[in-house]
Amino acid sequence: MLKLQEVKKTYRIGPTEVDILKGVNLHVRKGELISIMGQSGCGKSTLMNIIGLLDRPTSGSYKLNGSEIVYADDDALSEIRNRSIGFIFQQYFLLSRLTAVENVELPMVYRRGDHGGIREQSMELLRRVGMDGQASHRPSELSGGQQQRIAIARALIGKPSLILADEPTGALDTTVGREIMELFKALNADEGITLVIITHDPVIANQCKRVSLMRDGVIAE
Amino acid sequence: MQEGLSYEGRGDCRVIIRANIKEALKSLMSAKQRTLLALIGIVIGIGSVIAMVSVGHIVQVESLRQFKEMGTDLISIEKDDGSDSSSPGIGGARATKSSIKLADVLGMTAGCSAITVVAPSVNVSGQASYGGKNIPNSRLMGVTESFRDINKLRISQGRFISDLDAQSQFCVIGSNVATAIRKQGCGNIIGEKLKVGEKVYTIVGVTENVPESGMRNFSPNDALCVHISTALRSSKGSGISNIIARVSAGTTNNIAREQVMAYFKSKNSTLSLKVSSPEEIIAQMEKQMRMITLLMGAVGSISLIVGGVGVMNVMLVSVSERRREIGIRRALGAKRGDISGQFLIESVILSMMGGTLGILLGVGASYLVSLFAHWNFLFSFKAILLGVGVSNVVGIFSGYYPARQASMLDPIVALKSD
Numbered sequence: 001m002l003k004l005q006e007v008k009k010t011y012r013i014g015p016t017e018v019d020i021l022k023g024v025n026l027h028v029r030k031g032e033l034i035s036i037m038g039q040s041g042c043g044k045s046t047l048m049n050i051i052g053l054l055d056r057p058t059s060g061s062y063k064l065n066g067s068e069i070v071y072a073d074d075d076a077l078s079e080i081r082n083r084s085i086g087f088i089f090q091q092y093f094l095l096s097r098l099t100a101v102e103n104v105e106l107p108m109v110y111r112r113g114d115h116g117g118i119r120e121q122s123m124e125l126l127r128r129v130g131m132d133g134q135a136s137h138r139p140s141e142l143s144g145g146q147q148q149r150i151a152i153a154r155a156l157i158g159k160p161s162l163i164l165a166d167e168p169t170g171a172l173d174t175t176v177g178r179e180i181m182e183l184f185k186a187l188n189a190d191e192g193i194t195l196v197i198i199t200h201d202p203v204i205a206n207q208c209k210r211v212s213l214m215r216d217g218v219i220a221e
Numbered sequence: 222m223q224e225g226l227s228y229e230g231r232g233d234c235r236v237i238i239r240a241n242i243k244e245a246l247k248s249l250m251s252a253k254q255r256t257l258l259a260l261i262g263i264v265i266g267i268g269s270v271i272a273m274v275s276v277g278h279i280v281q282v283e284s285l286r287q288f289k290e291m292g293t294d295l296i297s298i299e300k301d302d303g304s305d306s307s308s309p310g311i312g313g314a315r316a317t318k319s320s321i322k323l324a325d326v327l328g329m330t331a332g333c334s335a336i337t338v339v340a341p342s343v344n345v346s347g348q349a350s351y352g353g354k355n356i357p358n359s360r361l362m363g364v365t366e367s368f369r370d371i372n373k374l375r376i377s378q379g380r381f382i383s384d385l386d387a388q389s390q391f392c393v394i395g396s397n398v399a400t401a402i403r404k405q406g407c408g409n410i411i412g413e414k415l416k417v418g419e420k421v422y423t424i425v426g427v428t429e430n431v432p433e434s435g436m437r438n439f440s441p442n443d444a445l446c447v448h449i450s451t452a453l454r455s456s457k458g459s460g461i462s463n464i465i466a467r468v469s470a471g472t473t474n475n476i477a478r479e480q481v482m483a484y485f486k487s488k489n490s491t492l493s494l495k496v497s498s499p500e501e502i503i504a505q506m507e508k509q510m511r512m513i514t515l516l517m518g519a520v521g522s523i524s525l526i527v528g529g530v531g532v533m534n535v536m537l538v539s540v541s542e543r544r545r546e547i548g549i550r551r552a553l554g555a556k557r558g559d560i561s562g563q564f565l566i567e568s569v570i571l572s573m574m575g576g577t578l579g580i581l582l583g584v585g586a587s588y589l590v591s592l593f594a595h596w597n598f599l600f601s602f603k604a605i606l607l608g609v610g611v612s613n614v615v616g617i618f619s620g621y622y623p624a625r626q627a628s629m630l631d632p633i634v635a636l637k638s639d
Contacts, residue, residue, distance in 0.1 A: 049633055052552070054551075054552060054636070074556070075556045075557070078551065078556040079554065079556075081551075081554045082553065093545070093552075095546055097244070097247050097248070097251065106553055107554055109236055109237055109240045110237065110550070111554065154553070
């Protein structure tokens with residue numbers, strides 16, 4: 001469902017060109033729970049941005065759900081992000097002015113077409129992540145773990161084919177981090193959701209079915 | 222999956238717009254102080270534009286009403302006091318030497334075929350007093366019987382000055398003078414005595430209150446009218462100051478003016494006269510109005526520009542403060558258009574708030590102006606539409622650039638900023 005072939009990314013910093021990704025090959029099948037692990041600076045964030053269509057590769061091919069991604073049309077990229085990818089970030093990235101349930105609903109605001117029963121779906125997802133009691137709370141009133149659970153509900157609302165988590169437990173303590181990982185595993189096992197987790201933490205990475213090690217701009221194994 | 226993407230729902234933007242309006246209100250409310258400061262320029266700008274349009278409209282209707290009331294078949298004749306003369310000394314000397322003679326004025330109806338009625342008047346200096354107390358603003362005038370009809374005065378008590386009152390010490394007072402006398406506890410005004418300087422006048426009538434008019438250079442409500450011969454005798458030298466003449470039906474004011482000029486030239490060649498007709502006065506008023514309109518228009522436009530810059534500044538700050546939010550929204554699938562729409566709506570709402578306050582300010586200001594100028598206040602719907610329209614345009618113009626900046630932000634850069 002996700003296939004990267006010889007993906008390269010070069011940044012120009014002043015007069016020098018820096019190769020961040022030096023030909024990444026990655027194949028993720030539907031229903032996989034995979035972690036991409038590596039030290040900071042190895043290019044895993046850049047890879048995540050490319051998989052999430054937030055950044056474009058300098059060269060190489062990216063197929064998502066069998067279609068080659070075309071980078072010329074920015075609106076089409078937004079549409080794919082909205083429909084096919086759910087994001088989970090290290091710093092949760094909830095909007096502070098919105099309540100928990102409004103944050104969960106946000107991706108659906110940007111989806112044209114079917115809009116029936118969004119509030120019910122959002123509440124259902126908040127129940128799923130154990131946050132239905134805090135639906136009308138604002139992010140500032142919640143702990144980090146609670147905020148991350150809401151972010152997970154937000155990633156699920158659009159029924160994406162892929163969930164992309166960038167250091168999802170990086171800002172949480174070990175116990176809460178373990179709880180979040182349990183939630184990921186349950187989502188993967190019960191609902192067959194494809195999850196790509198990017199982390200530097202071997203403890204997190206080893207809980208996944210598959211671990212890809214990234215080193216110096218390439219996937220080593 | 223990609224070919225299965227639906228674009229058919231593009232028209233369904235109500236959800237986004239509703240969400241954007243809600244967001245914009247929240248964002249503006251969360252920075253109240255900044256919002257209010259940004260609004261001041263817009264409020265003043267819209268306010269002065271509204272006041273300008275509204276006052277202009279009121280003045281137009283008002284001057285039309287005044288002339289309709291007086292009639293447009295009147296011309297006003299005044300002695301040219303020499304202020305136009307290149308040599309003021311000579312002009313001044315001439316002005317005192319020659320004056321309009323009463324006999325010549327009364328002969329005008331016979332001498333000029335275009336004139337049917339004449340009403341000369343004399344202003345006499347000195348304030349009237351009753352029971353030892355001065356009556357403020359009062360003004361002694363010498364008039365003839367025809368003065369009443371030409372100025373459309375109505376008698377509320379007693380009678381008006383008649384041509385048989387020549388040399389008598391009878392006077393007719395305006396409504397304001399009557400009110401001043403009544404305040405001193407006088408029940409029946411008729412027969413009471415007023416003092417002007419050393420002379421004592423007996424009141425024989427009171428005129429009804431009349432609204433102010435552009436054709437008159439005095440207020441009948443503050444007048445003490447005596448017969449013109451009485452006034453000329455007591456005023457020592459100040460001759461006839463003003464003549465209002467009615468032009469006969471079927472002739473134009475210009476023909477009447479020429480006849481009047483020729484008539485007085487034949488009587489007294491040293492006399493120079495100024496004849497003005499309602500058209501001229503209207504034209505003069507319109508010229509003044511254009512000046513005022515231009516001035517207020519300039520003030521309005523400048524403050525609108527300042528206001529627009531203020532709105533733009535607030536929006537730019539808002540965009541740079543919310544870069545991360547923009548990044549999050551972009552990651553969740555917001556298109557560039559969704560982001561720019563959000564900020565544009567915020568900017569329009571901001572200007573519309575200013576516009577609404579400005580409309581209130583402008584309508585309030587024009588109400589006060591018409592209150593102090595004794596005009597009938599008119600609520601101008603056109604001005605409201607203009608205010609709403611202008612504030613919308615300001616909102617769109619000053620929101621466009623910040624909104625575009627927001628929409629062009631790179632999602633990754635936006636997400637990384639704090």
